[in-house]
Amino acid sequence: MSANYPVVTRSRHVSPSLAQSSRPAWPDGARCLVAYTIDFDGMSNEVGKGMLPLGGNSAGRYSARRGVDRHLAMLEELGIPATFFVPGYDAESAPEVVKRINAAGHEVGAHGYLHEGMLLEPDEEGRRLRLTHEILSDLLGKAPRGWRSPSGQKTAVTLPVLYELGYRYCSSDKDADTPYILDLGQGRTMVEIPNNTISLDDFPFFNFSMTPVSEVERQWISEFDARYAEGGFFMLTVHPRAGWGCGTPRRVAAIANVLRHIRRHTDVRFATLSEVQAWVAASADSFDEVRV
Secondary structure, X not given: OOOOOOOOEEEEOOOHHHHHHHOOOOHHHOOEEEEEEEEOOOOHHHHOOOOOOOHHHOOOHHHHHHHHHHHHHHHHHHOOOOEEEEOHHHHHHOHHHHHHHHXXXXXXXXXXXXXXXXXXXXHHHHHHHHHHHHHHHHHHOOOOOEEOOOOOOOOOOHHHHHHHHOOOEEOOOOOOOOOEEEEEEOOEEEEEOOOOOOOOEHHHHHHHOOXXXXXXXXXXXXXXXXXXXXXXXXXXXXXXXXXOOOOOHHXXXXXXXXXXXXXXXXXXXXXOHHHHXXXXXXXXXHOOEEEO
16 A cells, blocks of 8 residues: 555544443533534636636636625624635635635634645645645734645645644544544544535535525535434535535525524534534543544
């Protein structure tokens, strides 16, 4: 096996019954912890694929021009915090928009440089991770603490470099319903906050199945209801683009309906992913641990 691929083993497992009985309550005694996350995915998505972001390939430009500000207005109205994951190229292209996200009190995490959709050579991967880190840190005056893989890729290089840069959580994997601990060896740990990109992400619905927004809204509500019934964790991921994203008025309105539905339930706590990471790290013995 190439050294550039990670080897993953489970070093500690908390059984569902044990986790239910021994895990501390979610923050503030909440029954269900909810995170709303937004992947900026502007022009970087097309430029990273070698496309000129014009004409039919211009949907990514919608994020900075309309989509992000529409989400900020919606979140302000509802009083809900969010975590935005921003590629370095998009931060360079629309710095004032990223500054508005930060000024509104939302978290900004890293999301690749050119929304990379391929594995890179180790040196190049490390360079791009550091480049985006520097761009966001310089722009916002503070370093991001979280990272989400732009296209799901992750190598043996990824997490050690991120840890070295000060990142304390990753939100990329698809292998659990709740956060867990990543054991990187040598006393280094991070928190993985897995994101469900099949049923709790707008991309598959609007890019592949072309599902009507009213049906997507109902799907997300039913997904929350199931998670709430288990007293679990619910994280929704959207993109403020046009096309396959959720930047346009009707789709943002659908999201607002989902979030209002969630707020009507008792004992729900909305949190940024940095808040989730801090709480999980403080209760690490109550969560699964995976050795990477």
